[in-house]
Amino acid sequence: MSEYQWPNPATRPLLGKKISRVDGPIKSSGRAK
Amino acid sequence: MKHEDAPKPDQNSGLTRRDFIKISGVGVAVPLAFGPTVVRAAGEDVEVLGPGKAPISLMVNGKKLTAEFEPRVTLLDALRDTFNLTGAKRVCDRGTCGACTVLLEGKPVYTCMVLAIDAQGKKITTIEGLTEGDALTPVMQAFVDHDAQQCGFCTPGFVVATTHFLQQHPNPTPDDIRRGLSGNFCRCGTYDGIRAVALSKSTGASLTGESDGTVREGGSL
Numbered sequence: 154m155s156e157y158q159w160p161n162p163a164t165r166p167l168l169g170k171k172i173s174r175v176d177g178p179i180k181s182s183g184r185a186k
Numbered sequence: 187m188k189h190e191d192a193p194k195p196d197q198n199s200g201l202t203r204r205d206f207i208k209i210s211g212v213g214v215a216v217p218l219a220f221g222p223t224v225v226r227a228a229g230e231d232v233e234v235l236g237p238g239k240a241p242i243s244l245m246v247n248g249k250k251l252t253a254e255f256e257p258r259v260t261l262l263d264a265l266r267d268t269f270n271l272t273g274a275k276r277v278c279d280r281g282t283c284g285a286c287t288v289l290l291e292g293k294p295v296y297t298c299m300v301l302a303i304d305a306q307g308k309k310i311t312t313i314e315g316l317t318e319g320d321a322l323t324p325v326m327q328a329f330v331d332h333d334a335q336q337c338g339f340c341t342p343g344f345v346v347a348t349t350h351f352l353q354q355h356p357n358p359t360p361d362d363i364r365r366g367l368s369g370n371f372c373r374c375g376t377y378d379g380i381r382a383v384a385l386s387k388s389t390g391a392s393l394t395g396e397s398d399g400t401v402r403e404g405g406s407l
Contacts, residue, residue, distance in 0.1 A: 173333070174330070177329070177333075177335065178320075178322055178326070180329075180335050180341045180342075181335060181338075181342075181345055182313065182320075183273025183274070183312070183342035183345070185338050186272050
């Protein structure tokens with residue numbers, strides 16, 4: 154079984170990336186119901 | 187028995203028992219229905235309202251809002267259920283968690299612990315009043331940038347409390363933040379992010395809201 158190679162961190166689309174919550178603004182502004 | 191056969195009232199008294207009851211009832215009901223009851227309390231004449239609904243005017247976010255409430259209605263219920271200002275959340279409803287925090291005369295209060303009738307004539311600022319439209323205040327944006335929220339129920343209360351805290355303490359220490367925001371609970375446990383918000387928005391920090399998300403020395407509870 155071949156050893157899995159993780160992609161280069163610089164090219165990973167999600168892992169290790171800072172991703173803001175999509176509902177962050179409406180929650181922090183009190184517009185979320 | 188015919189009506190004509192009914193016993194006649196004593197013509198000498200001029201007042202039947204039925205008339206007496208009618209007059210007594212009117213005499214009691216009219217002041218209750220049309221005149222406010224005023225009692226003497228703590229050296230002042232206090233108008234007694236209720237138990238039914240009474241007209242109440244609130245100054246919320248610079249606007250005068252009027253509705254009829256029973257005197258038992260809390261400010262939180264008035265804001266949410268009548269005026270559709272749902273930024274303040276009802277979570278514990280017993281003055282513990284701080285999710286319903288608004289500014290009353292510039293001071294943070296739990297609206298679940300304030301009667302709407304007691305908030306008359308006072309300046310009320312809800313989280314909706316901190317900004318206009320879809321724009322976020324720097325503190326709100328910092329809550330997003332620092333991921334200082336999860337389920338979001340406590341977030342509006344924290345934003346109001348943090349905004350007021352930073353106005354009062356422009357350059358707080360981590361201990362100041364710990365004490366100053368101790369009136370609000372986050373059951374998701376986002377305290378690290380919330381403290382990072384307060385630290386990032388202090389006078390000595392960058393106001394851009396950019397951060398690596400870490401809390402400085404002493405910043406963890």
